[in-house]
Amino acid sequence: MTKIRIVLVLVLLALFGAQVAPAGADPRAEREKARERKAQLARELDGLQASEDELNNALRALDEQMLAQAAEVDGARQAVAAAEAEVAEAERQVAETGQRIDGLTEAVVQRAVESFIRPAGDPVEDMVQSRDITEAARKRALLAQVAARDDDVIDELNAAQEDFEVSRAQADAARVKADERRGETEGRLAELATTREEKARLARDLEVRATEVSDEIAAQARSEAELTRIIAEAEARAAAEARRRQASRSSGSAAGIVGVTSDGRVGGGGCIWPTRGTVTSGFGNRWGRLHAGIDVAAPTGTPIWAAKAGTVIFAGQQGGYGNVVIISHGGGLTTLYGHQSKISTSQGQEVAQGDTIGAVGNTGRSTGPHLHFETRYGGSPRDPRGCLP
Numbered sequence: 001m002t003k004i005r006i007v008l009v010l011v012l013l014a015l016f017g018a019q020v021a022p023a024g025a026d027p028r029a030e031r032e033k034a035r036e037r038k039a040q041l042a043r044e045l046d047g048l049q050a051s052e053d054e055l056n057n058a059l060r061a062l063d064e065q066m067l068a069q070a071a072e073v074d075g076a077r078q079a080v081a082a083a084e085a086e087v088a089e090a091e092r093q094v095a096e097t098g099q100r101i102d103g104l105t106e107a108v109v110q111r112a113v114e115s116f117i118r119p120a121g122d123p124v125e126d127m128v129q130s131r132d133i134t135e136a137a138r139k140r141a142l143l144a145q146v147a148a149r150d151d152d153v154i155d156e157l158n159a160a161q162e163d164f165e166v167s168r169a170q171a172d173a174a175r176v177k178a179d180e181r182r183g184e185t186e187g188r189l190a191e192l193a194t195t196r197e198e199k200a201r202l203a204r205d206l207e208v209r210a211t212e213v214s215d216e217i218a219a220q221a222r223s224e225a226e227l228t229r230i231i232a233e234a235e236a237r238a239a240a241e242a243r244r245r246q247a248s249r250s251s252g253s254a255a256g257i258v259g260v261t262s263d264g265r266v267g268g269g270g271c272i273w274p275t276r277g278t279v280t281s282g283f284g285n286r287w288g289r290l291h292a293g294i295d296v297a298a299p300t301g302t303p304i305w306a307a308k309a310g311t312v313i314f315a316g317q318q319g320g321y322g323n324v325v326i327i328s329h330g331g332g333l334t335t336l337y338g339h340q341s342k343i344s345t346s347q348g349q350e351v352a353q354g355d356t357i358g359a360v361g362n363t364g365r366s367t368g369p370h371l372h373f374e375t376r377y378g379g380s381p382r383d384p385r386g387c388l389p
Helices: 001-018 027-044 052-117 125-130 134-220 224-248
Strands: 279-281 284-287 288-292 294-297 302-303 310-317 323-330 333-338 358-359 370-377 381-384
Touching: 027 052, 052 134, 134 284, 134 288, 224 310, 224 333, 284 294, 310 333, 323 358
Parallel strands: none
Antiparallel strands: 279 294, 284 288, 294 370, 302 358, 310 323, 323 333, 333 370, 370 381
């Protein structure tokens, strides 16, 4: 019974393997196809709209493509050298055969001249002029050898001419092959140059992004002290309110209000995404500075929603953040929404999760229309991904 089971397992594994890696599949070709696809996507990337991760991934993909293309260029150059060697050898054979033909032609012409000047005698006359029959027979034998030699020379000349035609055809074919190889090399070089240009473009875009984000971070850092003060005062008020409510045993809290979320999903930290768009810059160190939130690129005017229910503790201008809203959610959690084109709430207002509090914009120090979203615990920045779905 055990053997039967083993056989069945082996059969199933074989069938499964056949499905996963069908016969005839070429892993190398598949890898090359995947590499070329990634490189093509990298070329099509809009560096101004792409995220930093997308830009870095695209640069890595183009690096891989450049290495592969450089290897192809080297291979093509070797093929050109080999083809040119074939041309040289074929031309040498053509020249050598031509020289042989010239020599044989000269021999044939010389023999024809000699035959004209000293034509072969008549057999009867040769016998009459000979001292005896034996001498006449010897003369005829010598003449036959000369005639046979003439035939050999002519045959050799014909063969040489045939060899010449073959050698010339081989030389022509070798030249065509060499020209094709040179064309292939030029094509590979053009592809490599294009890839280098695309990499340079994306590298410039990444450098611009680095400069812009660094400037934005610096501008936001100058507001850090004021943000710390605003959040500290709000937390102190919230703590006092909590004590008051505990004392009066009141129930209900603005932080407990739950509204309609942006996409129906709530993260493990209880937050929803505050807008719809593309994350272009994440939380963490960026070129030696802390980027205290995440940037979500979206068209100007795109609605911004409260990530979680709470109380608006600030709504107005704040340095590099431009138009900004800060919401306190209790438990030391606050969220910040920067660069808004329009603020749709006010300080002291209680908001439910999913309420519209403003619109995406480009105010303050900004790299383009986007929402700068922060989550802070006790006033210190934390990665918003920990709160989001």
